[in-house]
Amino acid sequence: MTSERSGADILIETLTELGVEVVFGYPGGAVLPIYDALFKQDKIRHILVRQEGGAAHAAEGYARSSGKIGVVLVTSGPGATNAVTGITDALMDSIPMLVITGQVGTSLIGSDAFQECDTVGITRHCTKHNYLVKDPAELEGTIREAFHIATSGRPGPVLIDLPKDVQVAQARSKPMPVHPGYRPQTEPDPKLIETAVEMLAAAERPVFYTGGGIINSGPAASAALRELQALTGAPVTSTLMGLGAYPASGDAWLGMLGMHGTYEANWAMNQADLIVNLGARFDDRVTGRLDAFAPNARKIHIDIDRSSINKIIRAELGIVADVGRAMEAMIALWKQRGHKAQDLDNWFGRINGWRALKSLDFPNSTTEIMPQHAIRRLWEATKHRDPIITTEVGQHQMWSAQHFHFEQPNKWLTSGGLGTMGYGLPAAIGAQIANPDALVIDIAGEASIQMNIQELGTATQYNLPVKIFILNNEYMGMVRQWQDLTYAGRYSHSYSDALPDFVKLAEAYGWKGMRIEDPAALDGGIAEMLAYPGPVMVDCRVAKLANCLPMIPSGAAHTDMILQANEVSGEMDDEAKALV
Incomplete structure (x- = not known):
């Protein structure tokens, strides 16, 4: 953009160039210049929600289902604070989102002006990064950098707080360097991939523990997981956020693990000799009591977020990379070395014994809907x-x-x-x-x-x-x-x-x-x-007092599950003990 434009026009034109097709928002005084710029164009579709929290969650649903970034536009003060829950939700679940908030004029910042709040301060800990833009010439570069940060590495929300006078002021965009400070590592270290492949080839009781990082990596990562499983024969379990990366109809599927996971998934994790964590973060709903979690398993942890590795569970091998790229590298090396799937019949024999408990069964009724x-x-x-x-x-x-x-x-x-x-x-x-x-x-x-x-x-x-x-x-x-x-x-x-x-x-x-x-x-x-x-x-x-089982009580080990058959006592029955 070489000619002078208002900040609002710069914003809309830059979003359009970046491929944004939909914005979820709610107008207010501090963003009216942006809404006027939206009115004068036909490239971006605006979806008017009924409350700003709805805008943030709608943008999450848009992003999660499409693989594109979700964009939110809200006004200052309560508009921004209403969006905070959705912003935090996106941070926790690694959803790429750009949030644009209006702000009072720069001369009024800090004066407790009408609908003013410290949006940057409030959102500092629930965004990947945030900005307060005071110069319209810097707006285009800021938006492009925000997109890069939101969509690369571990995805997440980035917020731009935009004072009203900056939206109105005319400027010519300044050239900015291409994201010099944020270059996440996406390619895995070949030596670490070699170690991972050899550990997997030698394992007698391996488990793939998969998470939302596979889905965030894109469709190719889910395809890579399916191929890696077919090559190795290892069973697959998933976190809540990873469901769908591996098909539930697959013979190797153990179901979800964790607090409300299946009996076979939690016991397989406990009895495994190797856990390969693919894009998950060992959160407390999965691990249960940490000192009792998978005590005899070596652990490989592959994650694009360096800070997730060894944060909760110590891994014998940590690989910082996009999980899809890492799996593709493992597949290529596995084939190159001519590895064959281990004979896992004994391992699946034990797993099938745990499956036989049918932990997801429930009492049915002809008089009320379960x-x-x-x-x-x-x-x-x-x-x-x-x-x-x-x-x-x-x-x-x-x-x-x-x-x-x-x-x-x-x-x-x-x-x-x-x-x-x-x-x-x-x-x-x-x-x-x-x-x-x-x-x-x-x-x-x-x-x-x-x-x-x-x-x-x-x-x-x-x-x-x-x-x-x-x-x-x-x-x-x-x-x-x-x-x-x-x-x-x-x-x-x-x-x-x-x-x-x-x-x-x-x-x-x-x-x-x-x-x-x-x-x-x-x-x-x-x-x-x-x-x-x-x-x-x-x-x-539906039935008023039905309970969601299996369930691991708070503070219990990940194998201390309450099942339908032992709901009252919470004790493991003799048949279950015999399968361990």
């Missing part, structure tokens, strides 16, 4: 359409992870690290914007859905055929479950009194509203939801 059964029937009805599933946070989220089986990456959008209630609906909106022909379903709880229920209006405005499938047990279910286990059933404020009529609420927003109460009507109700061409909210009344 939530697990509802999820399974939803999966059966939709699997041929390869839907995109979002969730809120709570029991329904874990049941979805357990019972909805994902074959491909970028189809499972959920709040992992921060556990944000209210994520699912705006994320579904963002995913539907990015994938207009896809079936997008938000599996929700009756408590979580109310956190951002105003975004029903956004879906209506843009004719988005999002489906919401509420598992309504009239409790904040995960809170109630913990109160049962830890607080002797003292249900302190976990019952959802004064729930709205979700059918009437949906209709008030122009959606189709439905209620399913009878198990015999479940399949028909799901079919009716799917057949409707527009947005649908289903109030599915």
